[in-house]
Amino acid sequence: MRAQELTxxxxxxxxxxxxxxxxxxxxLVCEHASNAMPAPWGDLGLTAEQTRAHIAWDxxxxxxxxxxxxxxxxxxxxxxVSRLIYDCNRGPDxxxxxxxxxxxHDIPGNSAITPAERLARTRAVYQPWATALHNLIADRxxxxxxxxxxxIHSFTPIYHGxxxxxxxxxxxxxxxxxxxxxxxxxRALTGLNARLNEPxxxxxxxxxxxxLHATPYGLENVMLELRNDLIATPEAEAAMAExxxxxxxxxxxxxxxxx
Amino acid sequence: MRAQELTxxxxxxxxxxxxxxxxxxxxLVCEHASNAMPAPWGDLGLTAEQTRAHIAWDxxxxxxxxxxxxxxxxxxxxxxVSRLIYDCNRGPDxxxxxxxxxxxHDIPGNSAITPAERLARTRAVYQPWATALHNLIADRxxxxxxxxxxxIHSFTPIYHGxxxxxxxxxxxxxxxxxxxxxxxxxRALTGLNARLNEPxxxxxxxxxxxxLHATPYGLENVMLELRNDLIATPEAEAAMAExxxxxxxxxxxxxxxxx
Numbered sequence: 011m012r013a014q015e016l017t018x019x020x021x022x023x024x025x026x027x028x029x030x031x032x033x034x035x036x037x038l039v040c041e042h043a044s045n046a047m048p049a050p051w052g053d054l055g056l057t058a059e060q061t062r063a064h065i066a067w068d069x070x071x072x073x074x075x076x077x078x079x080x081x082x083x084x085x086x087x088x089x090x091v092s093r094l095i096y097d098c099n100r101g102p103d104x105x106x107x108x109x110x111x112x113x114x115h116d117i118p119g120n121s122a123i124t125p126a127e128r129l130a131r132t133r134a135v136y137q138p139w140a141t142a143l144h145n146l147i148a149d150r151x152x153x154x155x156x157x158x159x160x161x162i163h164s165f166t167p168i169y170h171g172x173x174x175x176x177x178x179x180x181x182x183x184x185x186x187x188x189x190x191x192x193x194x195x196x197r198a199l200t201g202l203n204a205r206l207n208e209p210x211x212x213x214x215x216x217x218x219x220x221x222l223h224a225t226p227y228g229l230e231n232v233m234l235e236l237r238n239d240l241i242a243t244p245e246a247e248a249a250m251a252e253x254x255x256x257x258x259x260x261x262x263x264x265x266x267x268x269x
Numbered sequence: 270m271r272a273q274e275l276t277x278x279x280x281x282x283x284x285x286x287x288x289x290x291x292x293x294x295x296x297l298v299c300e301h302a303s304n305a306m307p308a309p310w311g312d313l314g315l316t317a318e319q320t321r322a323h324i325a326w327d328x329x330x331x332x333x334x335x336x337x338x339x340x341x342x343x344x345x346x347x348x349x350v351s352r353l354i355y356d357c358n359r360g361p362d363x364x365x366x367x368x369x370x371x372x373x374h375d376i377p378g379n380s381a382i383t384p385a386e387r388l389a390r391t392r393a394v395y396q397p398w399a400t401a402l403h404n405l406i407a408d409r410x411x412x413x414x415x416x417x418x419x420x421i422h423s424f425t426p427i428y429h430g431x432x433x434x435x436x437x438x439x440x441x442x443x444x445x446x447x448x449x450x451x452x453x454x455x456r457a458l459t460g461l462n463a464r465l466n467e468p469x470x471x472x473x474x475x476x477x478x479x480x481l482h483a484t485p486y487g488l489e490n491v492m493l494e495l496r497n498d499l500i501a502t503p504e505a506e507a508a509m510a511e512x513x514x515x516x517x518x519x520x521x522x523x524x525x526x527x528x
Binding site: 144 | 360361363384388389390391392395396399401403404407408411412413415425477480481484485486
């Protein structure tokens with residue numbers, strides 16, 4: 011798989027596109043792939059332990075997404091910096107775009123962001139992200155290949171002190187067809203505790219990517235959430251990709267099947 | 270008002286942004302501002318008369334939009350090439366994006382567009398357009414200034430041989446609040462024959478810009494259509510801008526007014 015690094019401009023953090031010529035209709039999107047906290051922002055006053063934790067990124071999500079990209083021959087786009095610098099699954103007006111607090115952690119470097127700083131981060135991270143993703147989608151639509159948008163996330167097994175039983179969350183926005191098909195395939199093909207719209211749902215404002223990039227074009231779409239203790243090593247990421255690739259294929263097939 | 274021409278790249282037709290520092294919340298959008306048919310496409314086999322007609326652009330719309338931008342101190346973005354090369358108010362999968370026929374006219378250069386040519390036009394015109402408009406919106410949202418998206422169009426007084434009585438069409442997509450406020454203000458402040466969702470409506474797939482750029486962010490939005498015989502000269506464009514600027518101000522005020 012080829013990593014396509016786009017033109018470098020100082021202060022612009024472009025997303026990474028892998029397997030750009032992938033033949034699957036699925037376009038994999040990983041907004042929280044990285045915990046990189048580059049200059050000019052740096053660690054935002056967090057400890058090294060905090061920058062490795064789920065508040066800074068979705069641990070395991072990129073490895074899982076890469077495993078799926080390889081097995082499905084799908085294109086993958088992922089963000090190059092931590093969600094605490096800018097969360098590419100949030101619009102610039104959303105508090106979560108540059109959060110002052112995440113779960114039980116204050117983010118010192120985000121406690122008093124000026125409008126100029128919000129604009130600078132939006133231009134450095136969010137706009138290049140949104141442009142690259144939109145261009146990928148528009149390219150395929152122009153060629154008559156309507157993409158299926160699948161975002162890949164992970165969640166922490168313990169949140170605000172409470173353990174979560176769900177292992178595989180399948181979240182939809184306005185159009186639930188693909189999510190329902192994935193749920194059915196996951197229950198048929200895996201032993202995972204799979205749940206619809208858990209541990210989050212669109213009502214929690216977690217579906218910005220789907221709303222901005224899939225809904226306006228009427229593209230099938232779904233947000234997938236894996237509990238991160240299940241994808242905590244490269245081997246576990248690969249095993250989960252091996253489990254979920256047939257789930258995604260079966261879900262797509264069921265949507266294409268004549269009624 | 271300053272015309273901001275963005276960096277030139279060969280084969281890329283970037284939109285023009287005027288009055289970029291405008292202080293109004295209104296962001297004026299004019300997808301059909303130009304009838305320019307530059308190389309490598311040229312006139313698509315049309316006569317000079319056809320390239321001056323409403324099928325190639327919305328005559329009067331840019332002049333009206335500029336008049337409104339000046340009177341409201343609003344930013345204006347407009348497309349630099351004919352809608353027959355690429356219609357920026359259509360997604361790349363829509364037949365109207367590169368139409369083979371418009372009203373009663375065949376478009377010879379669009380009769381058999383290859384996938385490679387659809388992709389080339391999408392990259393040359395649509396993607397730079399969508400990026401520039403999205404960046405304008407994201408900039409403002411980051412600064413806490415939620416823009417109000419107002420697209421400016423004109424329509425032909427006679428369509429398929431039938432005269433149209435409507436003079437001012439006010440079209441909404443999913444969120445009708447601003448359209449209803451504009452209709453009320455137009456009826457109170459002008460003598461125009463103003464109609465809701467005429468001569469087109471969202472069901473005719475004419476609201477792509479609103480769906481892609483306004484709805485995902487929950488921005489107020491409306492599409493305005495003026496009958497082009499009412500804005501057929503620079504003086505008439507200015508007079509219509511003088512008529513409609515207070516309508517837009519009153520409509521915005523009514524949305525801001527506490528109930």
